[in-house]
Amino acid sequence: MNKIYKIKEGFVVRKIGDSYVVVAVGKRSKDFHGVITLNETGAFLFEKLIEGRTKEDLIKDLLAEYDVTEENANKDVDNFLNNLIKGDLIL
Amino acid sequence: MDYQTYRDTFLKLYYSGVNKVNLNIELSDEETEIYLKLAKFHSLEMVLYEAYKINNIKISPEFNKLHQQLLYKHVTQIAELNEISNHLSLNKIYHLPLKGSVLYAYYTDPSLRTMADLDILIQEKDLNKAGEVLKEIGYSVEQIGGNHDVYYKKPFMNIELHRQMISQDYNTSKVFANIWDKIDLSNYHCKLTNEDFFIYIILHAGKHFLLGGAGLRFLMDLYFYLLKEKNLDFAYINQKLEEIGYDTFTKIFIDIETKLFNGNFNFNEDELFILDYLIKSGTYGTYEHSAAIGIENEKEKIGKGKTKFFFKRVFPSYSTMARMYPKLAKHKILLPYYYIKRIFKVIFKSKTYKEQLRSINNVEEKDLQVVKKIQNITKLRSINE
Incomplete structure (x- = not known):
């Protein structure tokens, strides 16, 4: 069964000017004091991951929304997920 | 320059x-x-x-860094405000966000409106419960009692849970004394009418103005609020403001912000005098202005005025003391003990009080003349009478 990736509770993404910013709120902000800046594509994927998505779903979402090749979509989603896992934002 | x-x-x-x-x-x-x-x-x-x-x-690189930090703070505050509101609603606690917590949304660019803390009005009976809700989401108590209970969460979240919209120490407190009887309670996240909120921000600015000065930011709040709320019932607003003597104050500030934010810098003499006073006051006023206002309102010669004002600062009325020390509200007999406690705090502990007392000492006749002129222009005299 494909693994479902989900953002941990307490992270929200907000648009500021042309950028998107992820901050921790509620109980989460006791342990996480950083801020993550995302571009539009990153914010799009982040919002999907708040709901919970498999890697394959994320690639499909990206292909449906943006004009990218499947190879690039695969690479982008891989990189994005790895960064989120490293940053301990994924359940 | x-x-x-x-x-x-x-x-x-x-x-x-x-x-x-x-x-x-x-x-x-x-x-x-x-x-x-x-x-x-x-x-x-x-x-x-x-x-x-x-x-x-x-x-400068330092300013760029400061900008990034303030942006981060702004985003976090707004997201956290939303989170707090959700938790209060889940716990069936009626709550009314106040001041910047409402005003920022009127700005075309909300990040322009910085906030030192988030203010929320809670019914007295729900204050403890609201405090428990905040503790559950990571807040710690900083202060209980007075006009508001204060909670904080590192690195910069400060929440003030207000028990009154305007402190009973002030003569305008009666305007919103029974506000919970007026508010629509169909939603736990409550809202004032647009007119009442306008009156509230005027009175709040007036409070700062009369306690030590209000800064330039208030002009921006007025500008963006009136830009969005074009259909305010000014017949109602003006009637309410006239009843409490805030009509002239309001008019002069609206005149100033209308000129300023439409690029018209041709201010008249009174407007410039007010602007100069605002510029020298900062967001929250200064001890120097506060002392000058207090001494002028004693209506005595400067020496006697300073003495009277000094004693009022060190020995406030019982009702004020009872709000600062809740135990005193039940046991009036303890008033001498709390006065002694206050004197020790002034002499040994509090830098703030020492600064305030130094400011009283430094007031000169020319400062009192400035206060007199400000009072003549705005027709506002005292927050307490």
């Missing part, structure tokens, strides 16, 4: 940053730092940043 140039340039930067309009303002490196210092005094750093950006004025 002479004061007039300093003031006039800052007002132009203010207009430029709020409206994101290039006025071809040129500044030296030294001047950019001077205006940044003034902007910090008025909590207008984000506005100044926009002014520098649009006028192609060099932004």
Whole structure:
């Protein structure tokens, strides 16, 4: 069964000017004091991951929304997920 | 740089940053730092940043860093405000966000409106429960009692849970004394009518004005609020403001912000006098202004006025003391004990009180003349009478 990736509770993404910013709120902000800046594509994927998505779903979402090749979509989603896992934002 | 140039340039930067309009303002490196210092005094750093950006004025690395930090703080505060509201609603606690917690949403660019803390009105009976809700989401108690209970969460979240919209120490408290009888309670997240909120921000600014000065940020709040709320019932508003003597004060401030944010810098003598007073006051006023106002209101010669004002600061009325020390409200007999406690705090512990007392001592006759003129222009005299 494909693994479902989900953002941990307490992270929200907000648009500021042309950028998107992820901050921790509620109980989460006791342990996480950083801020993550995302571009539009990153914010799009982040919002999907708040709901919970498999890697394959994320690639499909990206292909449906943006004009990218499947190879690039695969690479982008891989990189994005790895960064989120490293940053301990994924359940 | 002479004061007039300093003031006039800052007002132009203010207009430029709020409206994101290039006025071809040129500044030296030294001047950019001077205006940044003034902007910090008025909590207008984000506005100044926009002014520098649009006028192609060099932004120092430190200012860029400050901008990023304030942006992060803004985003976190708004997200956290939402989170707090959700939790309060889940726990069936009626709550009414106040001041900046509401005003920021009226701004075309909400990040321009910095907030030191988030203010929320809670019914007295729910204050403890609301406090428990905040503790569940990571807040710690900083202070209980007085006009509001204070909770904080590192690195910068401060929440003030107010028990009254305006403290009973002030003569305008009666305006919103029974506010919970008026508010629509169909939703736990409550809202004032647009007219009542306008009256509230006027009275809140008036309070700061009468306690030590209000800064330039209030002009921006008025501007954006009136920009969005074009259909306010001014017959109702003016009637309420006239009843409490705030009509002239309101008119002069609306006149100033209308001119300023429409790029008209031709202020009359009274408007300039008010602007100068605001510029020297900063966001929250100064001890010096507060002392001068207090001494002038004693209506005595300066020496006697200072003595009377000093004693009122060190020995406030029982009702004021009872609000600061809740145990005193039930046991009036303890008043001498709490006065002694207060004297020890003043003498040995509190830098703030020492600064306030020093300010009383430093007031001169010319400061009282400024207060008299401000009172004549705005028709506001005292927050307590």
